Amino acid sequence: xxxxxxNQVRTFIIENFLFGDERYPLDDTLSLMENDLIDSTGVxxxxxxxxxxxxxxxxxxxxxxxxxxxxERIAAFAARKKQAAG
Amino acid sequence: MCGIAGYxxxxxxxxxxxxxxxxxxxxxxxxxxxxxxxHIGTGAGLGHRMLSVMDLSLNAAQPMGNVNGTVWVxxxxxxxxxxxxxxxxxxxxxxxxxxxxxxxxxxxxxxFGEDFLNHLNGDFSFAIWDERRQRMLLxxxxxxxxPLFYTWHRGVLYFASEAKALLRVPGITAAPDPIAIDQxxxxxAPIAPRTAFKGIFELPPGExxxxxxxxxxxxxxxxxxxxxxxxxxSREEDEIAWELRALLEDATRIRLRAAVEVGALLSGxxxxxxxxxxxxxxxxxxxxxxxxxxxxxxxxESAYQxxxxxxxxxxxxxxxxxAGDIAGAFPAVVRHMERPVLRTGPAPLxxxxxxxxxxxxxxxxxxxxxxxxxxxxxxxxxxAIGRFCARQPNSKFRRHLFRKIYxxxxxxxxxxxxxxxxxxxxxxxxxxxxxxxxxxxxRATTGTRLFFSGEFHExxxxxDAAEELAASLPEAFDRWHPLHxxxxxxxxxxxxxxxxxxxxxxMNMAHGVETRFPFLDHRLVEFAARLPPRLKMxxxxxxxxxxxxVADLLPPAIVERKKQPYRAPESAGFSGPAAAYIAQILxxxxxxxxxxxxxxxxxxxxxxxxxxxxxxxxxxxAFVRIASAQxxxxxxxxxx
Numbered sequence: 001x002x003x004x005x006x007n008q009v010r011t012f013i014i015e016n017f018l019f020g021d022e023r024y025p026l027d028d029t030l031s032l033m034e035n036d037l038i039d040s041t042g043v044x045x046x047x048x049x050x051x052x053x054x055x056x057x058x059x060x061x062x063x064x065x066x067x068x069x070x071x072e073r074i075a076a077f078a079a080r081k082k083q084a085a086g
Numbered sequence: 087m088c089g090i091a092g093y094x095x096x097x098x099x100x101x102x103x104x105x106x107x108x109x110x111x112x113x114x115x116x117x118x119x120x121x122x123x124x125h126i127g128t129g130a131g132l133g134h135r136m137l138s139v140m141d142l143s144l145n146a147a148q149p150m151g152n153v154n155g156t157v158w159v160x161x162x163x164x165x166x167x168x169x170x171x172x173x174x175x176x177x178x179x180x181x182x183x184x185x186x187x188x189x190x191x192x193x194x195x196x197x198f199g200e201d202f203l204n205h206l207n208g209d210f211s212f213a214i215w216d217e218r219r220q221r222m223l224l225x226x227x228x229x230x231x232x233p234l235f236y237t238w239h240r241g242v243l244y245f246a247s248e249a250k251a252l253l254r255v256p257g258i259t260a261a262p263d264p265i266a267i268d269q270x271x272x273x274x275a276p277i278a279p280r281t282a283f284k285g286i287f288e289l290p291p292g293e294x295x296x297x298x299x300x301x302x303x304x305x306x307x308x309x310x311x312x313x314x315x316x317x318x319x320s321r322e323e324d325e326i327a328w329e330l331r332a333l334l335e336d337a338t339r340i341r342l343r344a345a346v347e348v349g350a351l352l353s354g355x356x357x358x359x360x361x362x363x364x365x366x367x368x369x370x371x372x373x374x375x376x377x378x379x380x381x382x383x384x385x386x387e388s389a390y391q392x393x394x395x396x397x398x399x400x401x402x403x404x405x406x407x408x409a410g411d412i413a414g415a416f417p418a419v420v421r422h423m424e425r426p427v428l429r430t431g432p433a434p435l436x437x438x439x440x441x442x443x444x445x446x447x448x449x450x451x452x453x454x455x456x457x458x459x460x461x462x463x464x465x466x467x468x469x470a471i472g473r474f475c476a477r478q479p480n481s482k483f484r485r486h487l488f489r490k491i492y493x494x495x496x497x498x499x500x501x502x503x504x505x506x507x508x509x510x511x512x513x514x515x516x517x518x519x520x521x522x523x524x525x526x527x528x529r530a531t532t533g534t535r536l537f538f539s540g541e542f543h544e545x546x547x548x549x550d551a552a553e554e555l556a557a558s559l560p561e562a563f564d565r566w567h568p569l570h571x572x573x574x575x576x577x578x579x580x581x582x583x584x585x586x587x588x589x590x591x592x593m594n595m596a597h598g599v600e601t602r603f604p605f606l607d608h609r610l611v612e613f614a615a616r617l618p619p620r621l622k623m624x625x626x627x628x629x630x631x632x633x634x635x636v637a638d639l640l641p642p643a644i645v646e647r648k649k650q651p652y653r654a655p656e657s658a659g660f661s662g663p664a665a666a667y668i669a670q671i672l673x674x675x676x677x678x679x680x681x682x683x684x685x686x687x688x689x690x691x692x693x694x695x696x697x698x699x700x701x702x703x704x705x706x707x708a709f710v711r712i713a714s715a716q717x718x719x720x721x722x723x724x725x726x
Contacts, residue, residue: 016694019687021536033508036532040505041702063502 005054005082006075012049013071017042028072033065043068050074056081088148089117089135089595090160090234091246092213093255094222094297100126107133110244110251116422117162117247117595125149125158130215130222132160137598139449140164141186142345149215150184152192156217159195161188162247163210163232164602166340171205185345188212195223203294203307207340207607211289213245221298228308229455229606230278230291230582233591237286243297248592249286249424253722260722261285262682264545270426271534271711272551274527275583277558282425282718291582308608310578310615311562312570318618326617327635330610334635337607338364341451349374349442350451351601352402354390356629356640356647357453357462361604363639365451366398374447375400378438381408385653390644397641405441407434410664412655417667417717422596423588424722426715428531428707430654435593443597450594454585455605458577459614460629461569461622462649469523469572470623475507487626520556520563523572528552530703537687537712555579569619577611656706657695660713668692671716680719688712 010026017037018024024037032038038046046068047058056078067077091110098106103126111122111133118135125132134148149160165171168187171194176182180193187208194202195214200223209231214223224245226234236245237252244255253260263284266276279287289295295304313319319326342348342365350362352375366373375395380386388404395402412433419433420426442450457463471487488506521528535543555575563571586603594601604610614622621631633645660668670676672692674685694700695709 015690017533019536019684019690021684021687024536033505036529039530039702039704040502040508042704043502043505045699045701060502064504065508 002075002079005078006071008053009071009074009078012046012053013037016045016049026071029070031065031069033069046074050078054078054082056085088137088162089114089247089251090162090211090213091133091244091251092131092160092215092222093242093244094130094215095242095300096131097129098126098131103131106255107131109254110246111135113251113254114246114248116598119598121147123147123149125151125160125215127158127215127217129220130217132158132213132215134160137448137600139344139346139600140168140188141184143184145184146186146188148188150186150188150192152196157192157195158215158217159188159191159212161191161210161212162234163208163212163227164343164600165190165206165208165210166343166602166607167205167207169343200294200296207609209602209606211247219298221296224289224295224297224304225307226289226291226293228292228608229577229586229603229611231586231591231603231606233587234289235281235286236289236295243302249281249283250421250722252286262719262723264542265549265551267426267542267682267715268534268546268549269551269554271428272528272531273555273583274428274531274580275587276425277551277554277579278583283722309560310574310611311560312566312574312615314562314565315567318567319616320618323621323631323634326621327631330613330631330635333607333610333613334360334604335364337604337610338451339368341602341604341607342368344449346449347374347447348449348451348602349376349447350400351375351438351442351453352377352391352394352400353453353652354387354394354644355453355650355652356633356644357456357605359390359394359453359640359644360456360632360636361451361453362394362400363398363636364604366400373398373400374445375402376438376442376445376447376450377402377404378434379404379406380434380654381406382655385655387650390647393641393643403441403445405437407437407654409659410662411437412659413662413665413668416660416713417721418596419593420714420717421721422592423714424592424718425588426711426718427584427588428711430656430659430710431652432589432593433659434654435589436596439594439597439599439601442599448598449600449602452590452601452603453605454590454601455581455603455611456629456632457649458573458581459605459611460632461573461619462628463576464649464651465523465527465576466569466572466623466628467626468526469568470626472522472526473568520559520571521552521575523568524575531707533704533708534711537683537691537708539681539684542682567619569623570615573615657700657709658698660695660709668713671713671720676716676720679724680716682715682719683712 104124107124118137120138121136123134132149149158151158165187168190171190175193209227211226211232211234235249239258261284266280266282269276278290292306292308293304294307350365352358352362377391379388412430415433415436419436624630677683677685677688
């Protein structure tokens, strides 16, 4: 998995959901939902970001916490999708 | 309905005492534009601003004394059962000089001492000064319709209907209370007696404070309670519906008592339609009704309002909230609320009460309170679905139900059910949590602290507002049905802390308009609390017993109407010329001066707002709370 994708996702989350607060202990495996960093509207913002930034497209069935609930999961999912898109 | 002010613990000369009370009363003159009065006693003083509603004669002026001038009262509000109380007191030998409800307070106090509060049915906050006993008594109505704030300064107690009157006392200054600010941003309202101002408190609803012998003590004289699970009212539904109708009719009837015309607010929803329909049967001539409409169709309910106007034949008048109106009114709204808020909802109601006053009325009825006592809010449904999902956590079907609650929220309809379930369905993870029903709301506000300044963060280290709320719940809470637990939290905290204050009294009294709430008659509140949950919410259908009790009064389209909560445009309302001040109050300099927030985080939020990228509750609430907190700080804390 590319560290570059992970860094871009991390930056997006810090800027967009933490409003630049770098004090927050944002571990790669931290659940975004359980720690209230993202709500169900925020998930839609995250999906838009992934589609625009990485040129991928997410189906409804893919918008699930298993794919999107931590930086690690998001980055792994985005890398898989990018690879599949060729 | 008026404004009061006073002090205890200082023996001021008449001139000095009057000057002080004049300053305090001037700050709340909007509450009582019809007159003013002062009483300077030995060791205490009372001031009053009058909104003449019950007895328009000069005899009814306040503060009002007893026959020999030893007991004095200053009252804000109304005692709706004063006619029945006068009859009872006359039989006991009391003689009355006026037609006002306030005089009843003096006689009741003389007859029953401090226990007289149990006899009152009304919306009130008042001060009684008993000069013989050197005793001051402060009391507030059961549900918290009327406000009463107080503070201590150099051994003297000062009190008033609004905090701004206290800030007129020399030496008393405004400073933010970090814990109250955190409570507002997390729970929507401070937990009484705390207010947004450090050292300024409010008397909680249903409490009485006695100050005598140099000591002050307060205690509840009434408390909201529910039956233990399984012990609810078990009578036949027909019998319960009949009694509910009779209570509702009587609660409305006594709230129409006034020497001036009484109108009604008509939103087009079930509750205000019921109140208007009942009032229209009683008032002579045709009832006057008032409504707010919205230019933005997503918030507008005028079709339902018109349906009710035609059904009842009321003389109706509406004011339209247009683009820019919310932003334009917001600084005045914050000045009257005296605290930051999470929603813009108070602003349209400020415009509506101004309209009512311009139309010549100063008393209106409202349907507020029914959602609390008959379980009308979506939050109650969220909690019920959460419990339903928790029983079968792997069900893919059940989580789709969350969408059914919010047909009017387009963004929520697009959201994946897995996320809706994860957001709303915290139940499965913490079944013993007393705040289960409110966790989704609390989760929506937890991002609050991201915006606090470093200094505020430090002051709040280790503090948890939700924990304090949970710790304040009564001992019997665990034995109540989950719906009743949720109703208790709504009725005891959010109703007085936000709905009746920020959206109610403060917006109405900004224009000298008194609002009365038949659904909050304590007889009805106690009756509704005893009902089994299935008569309030069955499946996802709210207010079952209420709909049944009034089915003959309203068109079927209103009786069967799905709940549409009152909403107003949030951050989107702050654009265009009317919102030009936003750039200034959210500038790095203003943020640094107020010291509440982190400049960098606010700059990013402001940027998101300018890009039109704010969409969900979380960001909208952040924008409104920061804008309102900055205006609040500018108005009260930074003001010279």
